[in-house]
Amino acid sequence: MNKEKRIKAISGYIMLGALLLVLISMILGLIITGKPFFIVLLLVLLFIGKGFFIVNPNSSKVMVLFGAYKGTVKDNGFFWINPFYTKQRISLRARNFYSERVKVNDKIGNPILINVILVWKVKNTYRAAFDVDQYEDFVRVQTDAAVRKLAGSYPYDNFADGKNEVTLLSGMDEVNEALENEITERLLIAGIEVTEARIGYLAYAPEIANSMLKRQQAVAIVAARKKIVEGAVGMVEDALFKLSKDNIIDFDDDKKASMVSNLMVVLCGDKEATPVINTGTLHS
Missing domain, CATH: 3.30.479.30 (Band 7 domain)
Known part of the structure; x- marks a missing residue:
């Protein structure tokens, strides 16, 4: 059996009132008769008082009688149950x-x-x-x-x-x-x-943290460079196409290679390019 069983306990206030009435009657009987029998009954009442317990909100009491699970009290309040029960408190709070x-x-x-x-x-x-x-x-x-x-x-x-x-x-x-x-x-x-x-x-872990950080940085740099190169190639391609389409300049293979090289350096370089003014021909 691994199922939880809920049980209802007797209200502690009702049982407490009944015990007080019995206790007052026993004290009066002891005073009036003087018989020690009432003292023994008083000890029995004290034992019965062990059956009182309190269950707070979001809490519970697991009841066991001589090794046998009898149930769980989840209701909140003041209760009384068989004094022979052992009570284990288990919190239900998160x-x-x-x-x-x-x-x-x-x-x-x-x-x-x-x-x-x-x-x-x-x-x-x-x-x-x-x-x-x-x-x-x-x-x-x-x-x-x-x-x-x-x-x-x-x-x-x-x-x-x-x-x-x-x-x-x-x-x-x-x-x-x-x-x-x-x-x-x-x-x-x-x-x-x-x-x-x-x-x-x-x-x-600390022993590899620096190395892995460098690796991450290297991967990020490579990825960024790849994007830059892809963008630069597209820009160069567009520039050559527009210059040829508008008949601004006629390119042979050498001129195209030189222009592509210069544009790639300008677009992909880490630092700003320093311009060089050519006062002669392109091939001079």
Whole structure:
């Protein structure tokens, strides 16, 4: 059996009033008769008083009688139940868990630092109380295991190759969904409901951070240069076409090569070009 069973407890106020009436009657009987029998009954009443308990909002009490699960009280208020029941308090509130940063290898073997932010709460009090030992520790350990598995399933980032591959850095929505599903599956045995799970911190490990930053910068520079060259080629092509179409100048192969070279230097150079005025012919 791993199903939660809700039970109703007797109102504590009704039981408290009844016990007070019995207690007053016993005290009066002891005073009037002087028999010690009433003292024994007083001890019995004190034992019965152990049955009183309080359930706060978003909290619960799991009831066990001599090792047998009897049910869970989730109603809020002041109650009384069989004094022989043992009561285990389990909070039903949503809780935040911010895991420690762990160093793991991503899919392609790069060491990275990663942690997770988890929002969870107890859904099944029976499983949380009896199917696992210390369900709060179980949440921490299983979350750490899920993060390690997730990090090994995706690369941290992609570069020139594999542009369509989902990565930890660029595919946050898909990665967080996969993380939430993985943690939900792991915590199901403990009766835990996962409200939200997402990566809270992600970075390369310090020993490779500088090298990977240089690689990222190099890739960005190459990509930018490629765009510049593509744009420059289009501009040169348009310029040659318009000059020829408007009959501004006739180009032979040497003149075209020289003009293309000059325009590419001007358009693709890192620094501003310094003009040189030619007072002779183009070939002088």
